[in-house]
């Protein structure tokens with residue numbers, strides 16, 4: 556499907572930058588245009604792939620290009636004020652070509668956390684296409700302010716978008732990794748999963764011989780449940796020989812083993828669903844689902860997707876599980892992307908909210924104590940007078 560990507564804040568901008576790289580790497584064609592919005596000049600300069608004329612600095616009058624320092628109320632306020640600046644950049648986008656908007660932001664910070672929901676609300680009042688969010692949850696050890704920001708932003712963002720796709724940094728960290736290396740790896744995981752999903756709706760039926768290619772309307776219908784979505788992905792190498800030919804196809808196509816391709820796809824769908832999701836949840840709580848089989852067309856068969864789809868129907872108890880192929884001629888992997896939409900049993904979100912409430916209460920107590928303690932500090936019992 557054709558998307559306008561809008562990266563808000565540092566994390567949002569970096570992920571959109573990576574989406575652009577991934578889209579050209581796989582020849583996906585799902586990025587129609589990409590914009591980065593920030594209150595910090597330095598973060599915009601750090602981007603590599605978002606074109607210069609698609610980088611928008613907001614809040615100059617308030618923060619002069621220095622960022623909002625994890626103050627998401629300020630992030631929201633400056634976005635409201637400077638919404639025309641962002642609209643000006645969107646005016647350059649051929650919006651009639653778009654299937655949807657995707658607003659990407661880290662929910663724990665200030666600019667993206669506050670600004671992304673404001674922008675989503677604005678876009679929905681102006682355009683008829685769906686507006687999706689991609690929200691990144693902070694790792695639990697990032698601390699109280701990030702958790703509180705994320706919980707408040709999540710609550711607002713999910714209300715303002717047609718569907719909020721979520722990626723939980725906490726689940727995807729590795730121990731012993733530097734923060735920078737960690738984010739590079741994590742961002743790759745993000746764009747691979749969401750990128751494959753969005754690119755899957757972009758195959759024109761004339762390109763390849765495919766049994767049942769996924770259409771962008773199937774992605775849109777799956778996401779039209781609203782609420783919160785998560786993605787699972789699993790893949791397996793089918794290998795290539797020195798000529799670049801798929802090793803299992805060096806003979807005639809008759810050697811293609813229908814049965815094992817079907818079994819492989821069914822097991823990949825299970826692995827994708829029951830393995831690490833971008834946001835862990837109880838799969839049974841999903842309202843809708845979509846199974847996408849990716850890989851060389853010769854390795855994809857209708858039966859495999861159908862079996863995987865049926866299994867997911869049983870697992871979720873939902874009658875709205877769609878399925879299809881995303882044939883990729885040059886790929887040496889066969890994979891399954893599983894989109895679960897409208898999930899409601901998400902312990903991680905409940906935990907985030909609980910920690911946020913505690914952080915809010917602790918902050919209020921600390922502020923009240925600090926005021927008392929400061930009054931005690933400067934109080935001389937009337938012995939001294941201030942200068943003026």
Ligand code: GDP
Pocket residue numbers: 563564565566567569570623624625660661662663664665666667668691692693694697701724738739741742
């Ligand atoms: P902002 O610029 O004020 O919007 O804040 P940031 O985007 O820098 O940070 C917000 C949150 O995003 C942080 O708390 C992290 O959880 C997360 N984050 C920051 N950078 C990255 C990144 O490159 N990738 C991912 N996945 N998350 C990030």
